[in-house]
Amino acid sequence: GESVGLHLPTLSVQEGDNSIINCAYSNSASDYFIWYKQESGKGPQFIIDIRSNMDKRQGQRVTVLLNKTVKHLSLQIAATQPGDSAVYFCAEGPNNNDMRFGAGTRLTVKP
Amino acid sequence: EAQVTQNPRYLITVTGKKLTVTCSQNMNHEYMSWYRQDPGLGLRQIYYSMNVEVTDKGDVPEGYKVSRKEKRNFPLILESPSPNQTSLYFCASSSRLAGMDVGELFFGEGSRLTVL
Numbered sequence: 001g002e003s004v005g006l007h008l009p010t011l012s013v014q015e016g017d018n019s020i021i022n023c024a025y026s027n028s029a030s031d032y033f034i035w036y037k038q039e040s041g042k043g044p045q046f047i048i049d050i051r052s053n054m055d056k057r058q059g060q061r062v063t064v065l066l067n068k069t070v071k072h073l074s075l076q077i078a079a080t081q082p083g084d085s086a087v088y089f090c091a092e093g094p095n096n097n098d099m100r101f102g103a104g105t106r107l108t109v110k111p
Numbered sequence: 112e113a114q115v116t117q118n119p120r121y122l123i124t125v126t127g128k129k130l131t132v133t134c135s136q137n138m139n140h141e142y143m144s145w146y147r148q149d150p151g152l153g154l155r156q157i158y159y160s161m162n163v164e165v166t167d168k169g170d171v172p173e174g175y176k177v178s179r180k181e182k183r184n185f186p187l188i189l190e191s192p193s194p195n196q197t198s199l200y201f202c203a204s205s206s207r208l209a210g211m212d213v214g215e216l217f218f219g220e221g222s223r224l225t226v227l
Contacts, residue, residue, distance in 0.1 A: 097211050103153045
């Protein structure tokens, strides 16, 4: 069946460096994509979203890139800070009520 | 403070002993949903509710029940828990948009359930 997955289960970066977290999806009909951050012992928290009619969207220190040709989504975090350490996962679907969630990538920021 | 509150946060129980995980939100959201999170699988939707007295099955509803008698509460009921229901459970809520669409999901902090 259709699935959402991640290229890397873990990512370790130095504080101040930029981080790139990748996500591959297989449902070419998906219209809506979200990145979530999940800190230890907490629930997922919305970071940024993008619709399929866009290929880039920027937030504060974060950028999401969407490549529909290869069904690839990435999250870029600029100047990564220790507070960015968490599990990040992508989700895709037609709307928030019908999302498929990836398993996540654990980001560790080294001081 | 706007929040989704789940209880209990941690529970160890035995097979067959009925339990309820409560979920309450104070944001006057119409939409509420339950998910389970298992290693390597990501979040999977169990049940959702578009409004009071309206509930629908998600992707993995077997072994679970829900009710939505009030707007703020959406309890998850395990009538006869089994070990394969050992998981981390999340409740979420959102405002309702047009049709089946809902706004940004706000998640609770999770309830870790172990069934022996």
